[in-house]
Amino acid sequence: MKIFDEIESEVQSYARSFPRVFTKAQGEYVYDNEGKRYLDFLAGAGTLNYGHNNPLFKKELMDYIQQDGITHGLDLHTKAKGEFMEAFNEIILKPRGLEYILQFPGPTGTNAVEAALKLARNVTGRENIISFTNGFHGVSLGSLATTGNSHHRGAAGVSLNGSSRLPYDRYLGDDIDTTHYLDKVLSDSSSGIDLPAAVIVETVQGEGGINAASAEWLRNLELVCRKHDVLLIVDDIQSGCGRTGDYFSFEDSGIKPDIVTLSKSLGGFGLPFAMVMIRPDLDQWKPGEHNGTFRGNNHAFVTAKAAIEHYWRDDSFSKDIKRKGDYVAKRLDAIVEKYGEGNFTSKGRGMFRGINCINGEIAGKITHKAFKKGLIIETSGADDQVVKFLCPLVISDENLKAGLDIVEEAVKQVCAAEDSIPEETDYFDDERAIS
Structure with a gap:
């Protein structure tokens, strides 16, 4: 651990919650350098929906590398792409009745968001972007x-302009549809809210505290956007690629966004990869107008294709995710009822x-105790008050x-303020360890 203390920046965050040196991972397990095994309910903050080192993808990636397949190709046409x-x-868009142009920006989620915002502004000639309370779209x-x-905003060092923030679904209470407020301010030239180029929204706010918008609210949001000729951008970076049960998190609402941003689990294997899906008539970029040296990761093209072909x-697979999701919901409801x-x-x-805990201190104690028992799980929300479940979708x-x-058990101990099970207890038998 000495080298990390000596020369790694203080900006590190996850390493503070899980102060171990990790050496190996497979499926839903990760291992530290002392051989201790952990269940991973963080999964790369939603990047490893298909688990660590998925053998189905690894074989195809290894074959591609052994054949000297293109590693770096800028935006050249490659076989992998x-x-x-x-x-x-053929497998994702057409069966869902979706038609989009695909743009490959830099390889991270914030790169995709930057491209989406820039395109919306260029196409509409407007500057303002409507975003929502507790939304998270990146830190560039x-x-x-x-x-x-x-x-995150406080670290910018400059004024952050070009966006107006409005209340997300149920932010003002369960009985208030905040899209009515959006419609009102966009209809009133004296509201102080400039007519935006676009609205950007997460259907489930991950970093904001697992706030899930209702299908009705999303449909109403789309109607308001259409009424005022405003583009609708869905940020599906963390909630997409199956996390909510469907490949896209907006499918069950029936909406059709103008622009969609994807990253995280898109590449399947944890490789950096981001994509912007653009309504065809909006693809008004001039050649090279938005670029990046690492736009389009050819290794990730290989594993992303494998993920689509093997699971979608x-x-x-979608039905299995929803079945597991129902089980998680029932378990969490039972925990809340029993100990809440x-x-x-x-x-x-x-x-x-x-x-959702009453404060971040309680949530932090729960995740800390869980880690001592062999589970990696993190918090989210404005005050880190939500214990956040992001286990691989392929988990047994x-x-x-x-x-x-x-x-x-961690919740029980925190609520009882006592350790009924020693913290070093490992919930897994050594016999089940992966050699």
Whole structure:
């Protein structure tokens, strides 16, 4: 650990919650340098929906590398890119009645958001972007302007302009549809809210605290955008690629966004990869107008194609995610009912779930105790008050139950303020370790 203390920046964050040196990972497990095994309910902050080192993808990636496949190609046409685009179009887009142009910006989520915002502004000739309370869209300056979290915004060092923030679904209470407020301010030339180029929204706010918008609210939001000729951008970076049960998190609402941003689990294997889906008539970029040296990761094209072909050719994987999501919801509801006493609520959709605690201190104690028992799980929300569940979608039923058992025991101990089980207890038998 000495080298990390000596020369790594103080900006590190996850390493503070999980102070171990990790050496190996497979499926839903990660291992530290002392051989201790952990269940991973963080999964790269939603990047590893298909688990660590998925063997189905690893073989295809290794074959590609052994054949000296293109590693870096700027935006040149490559076989890997072409095959990914064909698979994505035939297996994901066409069956859903969706038609989009695909743009490959830099390889991270914030790169995709920056491209989406820039394109919306160029196409409409307007500057303002509507974003929402508790939204998170990245920490580069353009996307940071649409991010709500004060901790991240405060590090910008400059004024963050070009965005107006409005209340998200149920932010003002369960009985208030905040899209009515949006419609009102856009209809009133004296509201002080400039007519925007676009509205950017997460259907489930991950970093903001697992706030899930209702299908009705999303449909109303789309109607308001259409009424005022405003583009609708869905940020599906964390909630997409199956996390809510469908490939896209907006599918069950029936909306059709003008622009969609994807990253995180898009590449399947944890490789950096981002994409912007653009309504065809909006693809008004001039050649090279938005670029980046690492736009389009050819290794990620290979594993992204494998993920689509292995898991999304039919609806069986989607059904399994929803089944597991229902199980998680029932378990969390039971934990809240048994130990809550008004301090906890459960929230989320599909396998994107959380326990909302009365404050961040309680949530932090729960995740700390869980880690001591062999579970990696983090918090989110404005005050880190939500215990956030992001386990791989491919997790076995046995390990899903085991992880939830650990969380329940951690909640029990925190609520009782006593350690009924020693912190060093490992919930897993050595015999089950992967050699």
